Amino acid sequence: MIRKAIYPGTFDPVTFGHLDIIKKAKDLFDEIIVTVAVNPTKHPLFTLEERLDLLKKSLHDYENVYVDSFNGLVVDFAREVGAVSIIRGLRAVSDFEYEFQMALMNRKLASEITTVFLIPHEKYTYLNSTIVRNLASLQSDVSDFVPPAVQSAIREKFSK
Numbered sequence: 001m002i003r004k005a006i007y008p009g010t011f012d013p014v015t016f017g018h019l020d021i022i023k024k025a026k027d028l029f030d031e032i033i034v035t036v037a038v039n040p041t042k043h044p045l046f047t048l049e050e051r052l053d054l055l056k057k058s059l060h061d062y063e064n065v066y067v068d069s070f071n072g073l074v075v076d077f078a079r080e081v082g083a084v085s086i087i088r089g090l091r092a093v094s095d096f097e098y099e100f101q102m103a104l105m106n107r108k109l110a111s112e113i114t115t116v117f118l119i120p121h122e123k124y125t126y127l128n129s130t131i132v133r134n135l136a137s138l139q140s141d142v143s144d145f146v147p148p149a150v151q152s153a154i155r156e157k158f159s160k
C-alpha cells in the first residue's frame with residue numbers, strides 16, 4: 001500500500017519554508033500531493049495557474065511529490081486521493097491556535113485522516129509568503145527566501 005499525504009496551502013508564492021516542510025514530508029510518506037487551495041475569499045497575488053506552475057518548477061527534482069489544486073473541504077480532497085495524512089507546518093506558537101483548531105475540525109470530519117505537523121529549520125521560522133510579497137513590492141531582494149522561478153515571477157509582477 002502506498003502511503004500518501006497531502007500538503008494544502010495557498011502558496012502565494014511558494015517559499016523555502018514550504019520546500020523545507022515538503023523535503024521532510026517526502027521522507028516520511030511514499031507520495032506527497034501539494035494542494036493549492038482555490039479560496040474565493042482570498043485575493044492572491046498569483047493566479048491559481050501561476051501558483052501551480054511555480055510549485056511545479058520548484059519541485060522539479062522531487063520524485064514522489066505531485067502538485068494539484070482543490071476547491072472545497074481539505075478532508076474531501078484527502079479522501080478523494082486516498083491520503084492518510086494532512087501535512088501542516090508549524091513555525092511558532094502564533095501558528096498553533098489556528099492550526100490546532102483546523103486539525104481538530106478535520107479530525108471530527110474525517111477521523112481516519114491524521115494531521116501531521118512538521119517544524120521547519122530555524123532559519124525559516126520567520127518566513128511567510130506575505131513578507132515575501134511585501135519585500136518584493138518594495139523592490140527588495142528575495143533570493144534568500146524563494147526559489148529562482150519565484151524570484152523572477154515576483155520581480156515581473158512588481159515591475160509593471
Ligand code: ADP
Pocket residue numbers: 008009010011012015016017018021087088089090091095119120124125126127128129
Ligand atoms: P495557508 O494560507 O493555508 O496558511 P500557506 O501557503 O501560507 O497556506 O501555508 C501552508 C502551510 O505551510 C501552513 O501549514 C503553514 O503553516 C506552512 N508554512 C508556511 N510558511 C512556512 C515556513 N516558513 N515554515 C514552515 N511552514 C510554513
